[in-house]
Amino acid sequence: MSDNHETIIVEENQALWGTARQPAGCPHCKRVFLIKESAMGGICPLCYQAPLESQPALLRPKEPELLIPFNINKKQLQSLVDQFVSGVWIKPPDFQSDNLMQRMTPIYWPMWLVDCDVDGHWQMETGFDYQVESTKEYFSGGEWRSSKQIEDRIRWEPRVGQMQSHFANIPTPALENHQTRVRQTGPYPLNQAEPFANRNLGHSVIEVPDLTPDNAWPLAQPQAAKRAADLCAEAAGAGHGRNFALNAVYNGKNWTQLLLPMLTSYYLDEQGNPQVVIINSESKSIFGPRLASQKRGLRIAGIIAAIAGVLLAIALFSLILSALVPALRQVAAFVSVLGIGVGVTAIIPAVWPWQWNRQQGKPARMHGNLDT
Amino acid sequence: MMTEKHNSSGLWSPPENFIQVNSQVPGVIVYAPKPPETDKDDIKSYTCPNCGANIAYDVSAGGVACEYCGYVAPVPSMTIGKAADEFEFTLETVSQSKQGWGIERQVLHCDSCGGELSIAPGNLTTTCPFCASNQVNVTTSMEETLRPRYLVPFKISREDATQLAADWLGKGWFRPKELNPNAVLRRFNGIYLPFWTFDTAIDARWKAQVGYEKTVRHYNAAQKRWETRKKIDWRWEDGDVYFNVDDLLITGSSSRQINHNYLEKIKPYNMGELVAYEPDYLAGWQAQAYQTTLTEAWEDAKRIIREQAKIACHQDIPTHHVRNFSMSADFADESWRYILLPVYLATYRFENEPYQLILNGQTGAVAGQKPVAWWKVWLVIAALLSPGMILGFVGVTLTLLADAGAGAIALGVIAFVIGLILSMLLYQKITRLEGKRG
Numbered sequence: 001m002s003d004n005h006e007t008i009i010v011e012e013n014q015a016l017w018g019t020a021r022q023p024a025g026c027p028h029c030k031r032v033f034l035i036k037e038s039a040m041g042g043i044c045p046l047c048y049q050a051p052l053e054s055q056p057a058l059l060r061p062k063e064p065e066l067l068i069p070f071n072i073n074k075k076q077l078q079s080l081v082d083q084f085v086s087g088v089w090i091k092p093p094d095f096q097s098d099n100l101m102q103r104m105t106p107i108y109w110p111m112w113l114v115d116c117d118v119d120g121h122w123q124m125e126t127g128f129d130y131q132v133e134s135t136k137e138y139f140s141g142g143e144w145r146s147s148k149q150i151e152d153r154i155r156w157e158p159r160v161g162q163m164q165s166h167f168a169n170i171p172t173p174a175l176e177n178h179q180t181r182v183r184q185t186g187p188y189p190l191n192q193a194e195p196f197a198n199r200n201l202g203h204s205v206i207e208v209p210d211l212t213p214d215n216a217w218p219l220a221q222p223q224a225a226k227r228a229a230d231l232c233a234e235a236a237g238a239g240h241g242r243n244f245a246l247n248a249v250y251n252g253k254n255w256t257q258l259l260l261p262m263l264t265s266y267y268l269d270e271q272g273n274p275q276v277v278i279i280n281s282e283s284k285s286i287f288g289p290r291l292a293s294q295k296r297g298l299r300i301a302g303i304i305a306a307i308a309g310v311l312l313a314i315a316l317f318s319l320i321l322s323a324l325v326p327a328l329r330q331v332a333a334f335v336s337v338l339g340i341g342v343g344v345t346a347i348i349p350a351v352w353p354w355q356w357n358r359q360q361g362k363p364a365r366m367h368g369n370l371d372t
Numbered sequence: 373m374m375t376e377k378h379n380s381s382g383l384w385s386p387p388e389n390f391i392q393v394n395s396q397v398p399g400v401i402v403y404a405p406k407p408p409e410t411d412k413d414d415i416k417s418y419t420c421p422n423c424g425a426n427i428a429y430d431v432s433a434g435g436v437a438c439e440y441c442g443y444v445a446p447v448p449s450m451t452i453g454k455a456a457d458e459f460e461f462t463l464e465t466v467s468q469s470k471q472g473w474g475i476e477r478q479v480l481h482c483d484s485c486g487g488e489l490s491i492a493p494g495n496l497t498t499t500c501p502f503c504a505s506n507q508v509n510v511t512t513s514m515e516e517t518l519r520p521r522y523l524v525p526f527k528i529s530r531e532d533a534t535q536l537a538a539d540w541l542g543k544g545w546f547r548p549k550e551l552n553p554n555a556v557l558r559r560f561n562g563i564y565l566p567f568w569t570f571d572t573a574i575d576a577r578w579k580a581q582v583g584y585e586k587t588v589r590h591y592n593a594a595q596k597r598w599e600t601r602k603k604i605d606w607r608w609e610d611g612d613v614y615f616n617v618d619d620l621l622i623t624g625s626s627s628r629q630i631n632h633n634y635l636e637k638i639k640p641y642n643m644g645e646l647v648a649y650e651p652d653y654l655a656g657w658q659a660q661a662y663q664t665t666l667t668e669a670w671e672d673a674k675r676i677i678r679e680q681a682k683i684a685c686h687q688d689i690p691t692h693h694v695r696n697f698s699m700s701a702d703f704a705d706e707s708w709r710y711i712l713l714p715v716y717l718a719t720y721r722f723e724n725e726p727y728q729l730i731l732n733g734q735t736g737a738v739a740g741q742k743p744v745a746w747w748k749v750w751l752v753i754a755a756l757l758s759p760g761m762i763l764g765f766v767g768v769t770l771t772l773l774a775d776a777g778a779g780a781i782a783l784g785v786i787a788f789v790i791g792l793i794l795s796m797l798l799y800q801k802i803t804r805l806e807g808k809r810g
Contacts, residue, residue: 121384133461134706137678140698144678150463160386161395161402235400236393247384 017064019198021206023057026050032057033107034206045105045205048266048274059208064257066113066193069200070106072281077101077263080279084286084366090300090353092293094268100277103266106204108259109181110174112213113190114220115256120248121162122232127154127240159236163248167227172220174209174257184287185280186365188260192282196259206259213255224250270295285367289360292353301350304342311339418655428656431529436652447525447652453644454619456522458571458707466667520661522646523712525653526562526733533560533716533731540738541729546802548745551722562733564659564712565635566624568669569643572617574677575702578685579610583693604693613684617677619643622669624662624710630717631728631807637739638732641713645734649712659712666708677701728807741807749802753795760788 021034026044033045033052041051072080081097088095131150138145171190175181194200211219225246233241263279270293277288315336322329386392386403393404420427420438430437435446459465528536537560538553583604592599623635647653664672681701686694714733719726722743729740763784770777 131463132706133463133466135674135703137674137681137701137703138699139678139682139701146674153460157404159402159404160390161400162384163400165397165399231397232400232402235395235397236402236404237396 017062019063019201019206021201023055023059023208024052025055025057026052032208032210034208036203039205045107045264046207046276048103048264048276057208058212060212060257064110064196064259066256066258067108067196067200068188068190068193068258068260068282070202070204070261070263070281072263072279072284076284077104077279080284080286081265081277084277084288084290088290088292088356090292090297090349092268092270092291092296095275095291095293096267099267100265104279105264106202106281107207107262107264108201108204109207109262110209111178111258111260112172112174112209112211112216112220113169113256113258114172114213114217115166115168115252115254116170116220116224116250117164117166117252118224118228118246118248118250119164120246121160122228122244122246122248123158123160124229124232124244125156125242126159126233126236126238127156127242128237129153129239130155154240156242157238159232159238161232161235163228163232163235165228165231166252167224169256170220170223170227172216172223174211174216175207176210178211178219184278184365185260185262186283186285186287188280188282190258193258204261209257213253217253221250269293283367285365287363287365289363291360292356294353294357297349297351297353301346301348304346304349308339308343308346311335311342315339416651416655418652426656429526429653431526436655445652447647447650449647449650449653451645451647452522453646456643456646456648456709456711458569458709461670461706461708520566520649520710520712522709523564523649523653524641524643524645524714524734525647526657526714527645528714528716528731528733528736530560530562530716532736533562533733536736537716537718537729537731537738541742544742544805546744546748546805548722548743551743560716560718560731562657562714562716564654564657565630565715566660566662567711567713568622568624568662568664568666568673569709569711570617570620570622570670570673570677570706571708572677572706573704574613574615574617574681574684575704576613576615576681576685576699577610577702578613578688578697578699579608580689580697581606581695582609582689582691583695584691585693606693606695609689611685611688613681613688615680615684617680620673620676621713622664622673622676624664624669625660626663629660629663630730634728634730634739635715638715638730638735638737641732641734646711654712662710666710670708674703677703742805744802744806749798752798756791756795756798757788758791760784760786760791763787 017034019034021036022040023032024035024040025032026047026049028050029044029047031044031046032055034057035042035052039052040054044050044052078097078101081100085091085095085097085100130153132153134149134151136147136149138147169190173179225244228246228248229241229244232244233239261281263281265277265279266274267277269275269291275289275291277286279286312335315332318328318332318335322332389406390403391406393402395402418427418436419425420441420443422443423438423441425438425440427436427438427443429435429447430439430444433444435444437444541547541551541553583606585602585604587600588603589598589600591597621639621641623630623632625632625635662669678701682699685699686697716731716733718729718731718740720729721727725743727741727743729738731738761784763780765784767777767780767782767784770780
């Protein structure tokens with residue numbers, strides 16, 4: 001842990017944190033990374049829209065204190081990706097698990113853990129559990145029976161007080177889009193963090209914080225207040241708390257940078273746009289849009305419609321011939337019904353990709369069913 | 373929620389009515405609202421600050437007054453009415469209630485003369501035998517909530533109570549001529565009696581076979597004609613009934629001390645006149661603590677409420693043909709209060725027989741035992757039976773003489789039976805009024 005949270009401008013081509021990695025940025029998504037020199041010019045591992053370019057970065061010169069190492073093997077990853085891909089019926093040609101596996105990039109992304117001393121006074125409504133006795137009476141066969149029931153209730157009482165407490169490791173965003181990222185990756189087991197070591201980095205890319213500790217503190221303060229509320233309710237011996245108000249000063253702030261692991265990959269949709277897939281290597285969850293191909297759907301629908309057209313043409317021809325051979329009238333009727341039936345089924349591949357892609361507007365995280 | 377408070381040096385301090393309580397976390401100090409004063413050792417003596425005489429609550433003055441020097445101090449309390457706090461049936465309260473008072477006798481120290489007084493359990497007031505000062509004590513309950521928190525003050529003065537009772541005694545044809553109400557009613561004792569009030573919401577669900585009458589035509593082969601008769605169609609039906617019970621009063625006095633039937637008769641009390649308990653109201657008056665515990669009273673209340681629910685369910689059924697009736701009554705939001713209500717009690721003697729009389733100290737309603745001139749009752753009974761007997765006698769005579777008295781005998785029997793029924797009803801009413809027999 002360190003109380004030094006000064007930031008400096010790191011020039012381009014300058015290795016940092018003893019990792020032989022240099023700052024580089026994406027001109028499309030504006031994210032900044034520390035990458036190996038050999039990866040310079042490669043595609044951005046977050047948006048997959050533009051190549052990374054060497055650029056200066058504003059960051060803390062001190063290396064991160066903690067890191068959660070990657071915890072997923074290739075077999076598990078393959079299984080996760082296979083499950084992700086297999087659920088889509090009419091896929092774009094590029095949406096294949098092999099493509100996703102080949103393009104997989106390990107990334108460490110940052111967050112802050114802050115320690116602080118809280119000194120102030122508070123007030124809240126504290127809730128105490130209690131039980132009351134209630135009654136139910138039954139009348140049957142000319143007799144009354146009585147049964148007692150116990151109900152749980154909460155009694156709310158005001159409490160005020162003072163506190164001088166130390167809060168450790170308050171999780172705090174280091175990225176402006178931290179909430180979005182957490183929605184994509186899901187939670188991490190922060191208690192599995194290890195001291196930062198170069199050997200754990202491997203070929204991974206490190207994403208650089210865009211919130212300095214000073215900028216991140218307003219986001220940490222509500223977390224500290226929430227902890228204070230829980231602590232005050234506990235101090236009052238209450239099971240519940242509400243309407244907590246804290247008037248306090250926060251001293252002795254100590255910032256720790258923690259790196260969290262994730263894997264990204266992408267596939268090209270039918271318009272040729274990259275669709276990013278994100279994997280949390282800890283929870284084995286995968287996030288990203290699983291788009292179907294509307295063009296392929298229409299093509300399949302067209303083929304089915306053409307078959308239906310042929311069948312209807314045969315039916316029409318048979319109908320004409322039935323003037324000469326009356327038995328062909330039944331054939332004409334049967335084939336025309338068959339043609340109409342086949343024609344109707346053409347709607348399914350035409351409509352299904354549209355319907356499916358609508359559901360992918362807000363993609364959900366998917367947890368893999370993996371053998372570990 | 374609360375106003376932050378800073379002292380002159382700018383340091384934070386808790387609100388005035390808050391005290392520090394135990395904290396279960398080091399580094400966190402907790403303040404909670406100060407619990408209400410229990411007055412555990414605050415036994416009040418009532419002597420006049422001007423002349424030192426004994427003082428008491430005066431109904432007409434509406435405060436504690438001295439009858440010698442005219443000193444009056446208004447009672448520092450306001451009418452709360454039905455907004456008075458109600459308590460839930462928490463498991464702790466129910467458990468404590470079952471333990472009762474738990475104290476056999478208490479020794480009070482008289483602040484006025486320094487004497488040591490012994491009071492029986494259940495008495496909230498006493499008069500010092502040494503200096504005659506009035507003492508009020510409500511500390512005999514172990515539990516704060518089981519102490520009287522509200523009361524309805526006396527509205528009827530002793531003089532008015534005596535007059536009302538005298539008027540009540542003076543009414544009626546069966547009153548003995550020798551009874552002089554003003555002479556026998558020498559002293560009325562004003563006493564605050566303990567009552568429990570109960571509130572609850574009832575959701576009653578019933579199920580029964582309900583019969584609907586219908587007229588059916590059938591052919592009577594013997595009579596060779598069409599006839600109609602009534603038939604009942606039975607159907608299974610069910611229904612829900614919701615109602616609220618508001619301030620159901622159950623006495624906290626033992627039936628050995630007070631006749632509960634008479635207490636029922638002097639109801640209702642106007643709960644809109646409930647005031648917060650102040651010992652001043654009890655000064656110079658007797659007051660009794662509950663003998664029937666909360667749980668015992670609640671059992672009585674539940675018996676009344678479930679019968680009300682049963683009646684409500686039957687009223688919900690559209691016909692009077694009902695069979696296989698069953699129901700359940702769900703009680704919700706049950707709450708209770710422990711209050712004191714004003715009552716005047718008088719026991720007087722007439723012809724060496726004691727008679728009890730009870731009067732509502734708020735409304736003046738009277739109930740109790742009344743002496744009866746039994747010779748008047750027997751006279752009326754004789755008058756009721758005599759027409760039948762006379763007719764019977766006449767009928768028998770005519771039968772013997774002219775063999776033509778059958779009609780008179782029949783009329784006589786009918787008149788006698790009617791007279792007998794009326795006589796029995798009269799006898800029952802009079803014995804209830806007198807409260808001595810049966």
